[in-house]
Amino acid sequence: MTPVLQVDHLGVRYGATHALYDVSFSIGSGELIAVIGPNGAGKSTMFKAICGLVNHEGVVEVNGVHCHDHADRMDLAYIPQRNDSDLHFPITVGELVLAGRRRFRRWYARPTALDRKVASDALERVMLAGTEDRSLTELSGGQLQRAYVARALAQQASVVLLDEALSGVDQPTTAELLDVFESLAADGTTMLVATHDLALARRRFRRCIAVNGTVRGDGAPAEVLSAEVLDATFGTAGHRALAD
Amino acid sequence: MHWLTDPFQAEFMRRAFLATLIIGIVAPVVGTWIVLRRMANLGDAMSHGTLAGVGIAYAAGANVLFGAMAAGLVMAALLLVFSSNRRLGQETVIAVLGTAFFAIGVVVISRLDTGVELTHFLFGRLLTVEWSDIWLNLALGGGAVLVVLLLFGELRLATFDHVQAEQVGVRVELVQAVLVVLLAVVVVVSLRSVGTIMSVTMLVTPAATARLVARTLRQMTVLGIVFGISEGFVGLILSYHLSSAPGATIGLVSATVFAVAFAATLPRRMPHHHRPLD
Numbered sequence: 001m002t003p004v005l006q007v008d009h010l011g012v013r014y015g016a017t018h019a020l021y022d023v024s025f026s027i028g029s030g031e032l033i034a035v036i037g038p039n040g041a042g043k044s045t046m047f048k049a050i051c052g053l054v055n056h057e058g059v060v061e062v063n064g065v066h067c068h069d070h071a072d073r074m075d076l077a078y079i080p081q082r083n084d085s086d087l088h089f090p091i092t093v094g095e096l097v098l099a100g101r102r103r104f105r106r107w108y109a110r111p112t113a114l115d116r117k118v119a120s121d122a123l124e125r126v127m128l129a130g131t132e133d134r135s136l137t138e139l140s141g142g143q144l145q146r147a148y149v150a151r152a153l154a155q156q157a158s159v160v161l162l163d164e165a166l167s168g169v170d171q172p173t174t175a176e177l178l179d180v181f182e183s184l185a186a187d188g189t190t191m192l193v194a195t196h197d198l199a200l201a202r203r204r205f206r207r208c209i210a211v212n213g214t215v216r217g218d219g220a221p222a223e224v225l226s227a228e229v230l231d232a233t234f235g236t237a238g239h240r241a242l243a244d
Numbered sequence: 245m246h247w248l249t250d251p252f253q254a255e256f257m258r259r260a261f262l263a264t265l266i267i268g269i270v271a272p273v274v275g276t277w278i279v280l281r282r283m284a285n286l287g288d289a290m291s292h293g294t295l296a297g298v299g300i301a302y303a304a305g306a307n308v309l310f311g312a313m314a315a316g317l318v319m320a321a322l323l324l325v326f327s328s329n330r331r332l333g334q335e336t337v338i339a340v341l342g343t344a345f346f347a348i349g350v351v352v353i354s355r356l357d358t359g360v361e362l363t364h365f366l367f368g369r370l371l372t373v374e375w376s377d378i379w380l381n382l383a384l385g386g387g388a389v390l391v392v393l394l395l396f397g398e399l400r401l402a403t404f405d406h407v408q409a410e411q412v413g414v415r416v417e418l419v420q421a422v423l424v425v426l427l428a429v430v431v432v433v434s435l436r437s438v439g440t441i442m443s444v445t446m447l448v449t450p451a452a453t454a455r456l457v458a459r460t461l462r463q464m465t466v467l468g469i470v471f472g473i474s475e476g477f478v479g480l481i482l483s484y485h486l487s488s489a490p491g492a493t494i495g496l497v498s499a500t501v502f503a504v505a506f507a508a509t510l511p512r513r514m515p516h517h518h519r520p521l522d
Contacts, residue, residue, distance in 0.1 A: 053407055070410050080407060089280065089404045090461050099401050102412040107398050135459055155412060 002064040004029050004190045005159050010058035012049050019045045022214050032185040034201035035194045037211040038234050043194040047161040051078045074103045077152030081164045087136045093147050094132030100154030122153035142173035159190045166195050178204050251484040263373045263437040264476035267446050270385035272468030273392050274426045275451030280403050284448045289342025291431050291444040293319045295349025298365050309432050316428025368439030370490035381433045388429045438491035449498035456505045
């Protein structure tokens, strides 16, 4: 079966510095994957490279299509770290989610009834029905993440890449978000979630990819969260984080 | 109510009002995006920089509005070239280009021996606006409003989240380039009436005031137009009765309305209003 996302020898260079090198993995439909690694390990860079947002070496294939430009990557949805967004921008939750539908129409066309229906369904799917007219500042951290996920659903993306989606939210909200992610994965959406929380990665994910410059481990949490892989990824800090 | 209607007995005041009306609509429509994209500095630099085109066109006997437009476009092109240098921030490049173009304009105009004064271009001559200026402004301004309406969705996506916008097919850099051209158009439309310096007031202040009170983009655009028109009208009437410079009086009225809106919305912007708990 064709993988949903195939990454081969992906690399990113900033001048003479390799931020990322020789990253390769293959991901199937409906997988929920934790991408772990310390700050500065290249998790965000890897997501951006996959989405074509930074210049990179290597090959990215989405649903068997070799990605050359943004047009080939519309099946990917990237949700950046929360503090990258201007929450005071005058946009409602409904308009935010409708933004995902832009890929299905020309630049001059207005959203159709179908677009509105899909956006409304997406909000319902992430338990935000009825929030269409709210501004982003009226949402809590967890609700905001779910609104972004709804935008990815409206985009009908096969793969959703969430950068630090679980940072800065409390435990009940983390559990609530993971319930949503699991439910979407069960319906066939592939989700990659960058996180620092190793205990959470072990508890709630069936596959982990450890990144620090390159892929240090890829497999079931029991394999990847081993002393050897954690040493290679985090140094001794990894052991401590898991013990905590 | 004579104090309200008397000024408009004279035709020059009716022409001045029409010119103010056009700017009052066009400037906030474009200004909304300048404020949201935090490009007010570019607006300021461009409003000063167009003086180079004005001066050169005047010296050459050409239409000063076309000169201003050409200077705005050359400035935008140079901005793109210089901004590619990573050692310099874009703000630095904007400041260098804006002051350099402004200096060219001042030098050229100060050497002219035609009786024209620098202040005419800096602060405009709203009361001497002619019908030909109004028709030209109407055409340029109407075009600018039409472009914003057509690109409204693209501007929203590219401004709020340019990363996602690119991913779903928006040509973010093209949208940015179009906005810079629209900025030059607003400066040109403002030139005869409020002048190069006050044009940035018309561009930014009504839109910034609307930003304080509006919840959605449509509200912000509509309120910006309401503020733009009413502040222009009030400023014009006041300038008539106070015998003050019309452009600067309109600018003062705009700034006053902004200050009142800022004070009135202060409680709403307090931190405890921002994020409800889960």
